[in-house]
Amino acid sequence: MILESDSVWKNQVNRKIRNLESAIEKLAGNASMPDLLDAEDDEEEDDPSEPQDALPTSNLSPQIDKHKPHNFEIIMDDHGPAAIPGSIVSPVIMPGVEPNRAEDIITKGVLTVEQAQTYLAAYQDRLDHFLYRIIGDRRELHQIRAGSPLLLAAICAVGALHVASSDFEKCYQVFVSTAAAQTFSRRNTMDDVRGLCVGAFWLSSISWTCIGIAVRISTEIGLHRSITKALEGDRNHYFRTRLYYLVWVCDHHFSVAYGRPPMTRQDDAIRASARFLESEHVVEDDARLVSQVQFWVVSRDIYESFGVDVEKPLDQQMIEPLRRYSIRLDNIRADWTERFSYNAFVGNYPRKGVGLHYHFAKLYLYSFAFRGIGKPGWKTPDIALDIDELANSALLSATAILRAVVSDPEIQSYLNGLPTYFDVMIAFATVFVLKVSTKYATSVRVDTSEIRALVGELVEVLKHVTADMHPRHLLVSVARGVETLLGRCCTSEVGPVPSNAHVTMQPTFENGLYDTSMGWDGLDQFSMGDFDFLSSQDAYNFQPDLQYQSLPPM
CATH class of the missing domain: 1.20.5 (Single alpha-helices involved in coiled-coils or other helix-helix interfaces)
Incomplete structure (x- = not known):
């Protein structure tokens, strides 16, 4: 008893x-x-005799399977003897709560139906069209709720971020906790993958984590294997394939651009992307998506050919492959720029976005000309002219990016909506031109005063654009950081630059003030944590050695 x-x-x-x-x-x-949620009694010990239940x-989350040993069964599917070896072993999943019956951000009491509808409208009427309509044709809140609590949480968090709502933080926390629950779940759906993509594209502090989970789930549920039936006209496999393309592009946004090897491969689905556009159910959004796939196929090839060693100078054997990659990028731009027309939701972004992605990829490629700058073997006589050409091309691409932002009001209107990859590349282009125009002006013919004026205009544009943004938006940090960098760059013992002065530089490679990684490693300060534009490297302690030569008035 x-x-x-x-x-x-x-x-x-x-x-x-x-x-x-x-x-x-x-x-x-x-x-x-x-x-x-993290408060625990450190002295508490589990009773080994107590049942786990x-x-x-x-x-x-109810979506997580109980921590019990799985039983496995051997199955014989409809495929022939050449089936994939692991396909014949399947874990037995016990009946449980289905994902679409789990509590969502509304039933948890975090948001009201009206609030969730507001953030869904902000997302689906604009943001979703920047990324080729991840959620498709679904317009009603009940349709999203029926799909996945994770997708709803992602949409609410991203919508709240872009309308600068005070609800963002609590929506963000719900999304993070729900996404964490999905990590070990074996009951994942396509809508869960969509939710993770939404989070990865726009929630900068957790992008890499989200896309890592999305890649694992998408391959686990076999999205990459749907291309064959999609080409045959199967509507369900069409949706599965286009979702896989979204995962693939998102993975490359946060891998190649950060010096990481992509988790997804160039498999049958990627190689068949052009034929996919000839399938039965394709719309213009699919063409835009495939254009992105093609850009990133080239960028991935560049990454695998040249690696991430930014201290290794280019040699003669690298020049021609680099030129061939440049030609491939030219062809992609030529093929796609005139193909897209005005979009009712995002204006001329489909066409202008091709130009921006083109210059992003070109800057990435041509910046390799600065690898190993100041070290033995850099710019050897046999390739000196080639290096000069490539370096100047890199500067042209970087300034083209900045001029597009400064001079085009329509592009400015996109900035509170574009994925965080754009913010990172705008920041990278800015840092690149400031480095070249201060530290390495003798390596590239550059008008230093013009560069500073251009960056100054960019600062004013970014300050205006971000004035009403949520403080957690990455572009807010970029705007603040660019202004600080420009201020440091313009500070000199010799005083301000005269209006009729021409500035030349005396390079001092040995002082170590700069991160000479002109490749993607220069973006390491944009880690997946809190984005502090200035904190992680003292590569931005600009101390240029300037000499002013007064010129006669024009």
Whole structure:
């Protein structure tokens, strides 16, 4: 009787603990205080005799399978003997709560239906069209809710971010906790992948984590294997293939551009992207998506050919392959620029976006001319003219990016909506021109005063654009950082630059003030944590050695 009473008491306490934890979780979500969820009693020890099912589980999503050993079964599918070896072993998934029946951001009480509808409208009427309509034709809130709590949380978080709502933080926390629950779930859906892509494209601090999970899930549910049936006209496999293309592009946004090897490969689906556009259900958004796939195929090839060693100068054997990559980028731009027309939701972005991506890729490619600058073997006599040509081309692409932002009001209107990759590349182009115009002006013919004026105009544009943005938006940090960099760059013991002065530089490669990685490694300060434009490297402590030569008035 004593033992039985003790067992009943333990069960009652466990139920109360679960109820208490559930209440704390809701309070933490509503108050944006995730630290409440981490509070634990360090001295508490698990009772090895207590059944696992009796342990508190309120912090676990119902989408996560119980932590029990899986049973496996051997299956014989409809394929021939040449089937994939691992396909014949399948875990037995016990019945449980289906993903679309789990609590979402509304049933948890974090948002009202009206608030969620507001953020969905902000997302689907504009943001979704920058990324080729991830959510497709679904217009109603109940359609999104029926798909995936993760997708709804992602849309609400991204929508709240772009309307600068105070709800962003709590929406963000719900998305993070829901995405974490998906990590070990075996009940994932295409809408879960869509939600992770939405988070990766726009929530800069967790982009790499989100796309990592999305790649794993998309391959686990076989999206990359749907291309054959998509080409045959199967509508379901058409949607699966286009989602895989979105995952592939997103993966490359946050891998190649950061010096990381992509997790996705150039498989049958990627090689068949041109034929995909000839399939039955294709729309213009698919053409835009495939144009991105083609740009990133080239950028990936560049990454694999030249690697990430920014201290290794180019040699004669690298020049011709580099030129061939440049020609491939030229061809992609020529093929796609005139193909796109005005879009009712995002204006001329389909066409102008091709130009921006072209210059992003060109800057990445041509910046290799500066690899190993100042070290033995850089700009050897046999390739000196080639290096000069490539270096000047890099500067042209970088300034083209900045001029597009400064001079085109329509592009400025896109900035509070474009994926974070654009913010990173605008920042990279700015840092690049400032480095070249201060430290390495003797290596490239550059009008230093013109570059500074251009960056000054960019600062004013970014300050205007970001004035009403949510402070967590990456472009807010970029705007603040660019202004600080320009101020440091223009500070000199010799005073301000006269209006009729021509500035020349005396390079001092040994002083180590700069990060000479003109490749993508120069973006490491944009890590997947909090984006502090200036904090991680003292490569931005500009101390240029300037000499002013006064010129006669024109």
